[in-house]
Amino acid sequence: MGAPTFASQKLIPSKPNNATNRSIIGAARDLLKKGIFMPITVQKLTKDELKKRDIFSWPIWEKGVSQFDWSYDEIEECYFLEGKVIVRTKDGKEVNFGKGDFVTFPKGLECTWDIKEPVKKHYNFR
Secondary structure: OOOOOOOOOOOOOOOOOOOOHHHHHHHHHHHHHOOOOOOOEEEEHHHHHHOOHHHHHEEEEEEOOOOEEEEEOOOOOOOOOEEEEEEOOOOOOEEEEEEEOEEEEEEOEEEEEEEEEEEEEEEOOO
């Protein structure tokens, strides 16, 4: 058996067969509940979903073409009104998003933002 992975990756059984697996899965689930190890998610929400979440009442953040390092102390949800962005994580993964995307950044994420087209977004920390 290889190195353990987190339950969210579905690479370990959901019904552990020994105390070690139960301990690993329990710890991973606790971290996931706290927003740690959650991936960056990019979604397309319907107009009804945007309205239901009251996204258009959230504050707006704007930034021109630039590149900067950023870290998240909380989970951030945001809806992009304008722009194109590439976010690179410390482990080398790249996530692309822009206008019309609803993006969730996990607590604890350290990354580099590469803004290709000026950004305007609604945002919410939780």
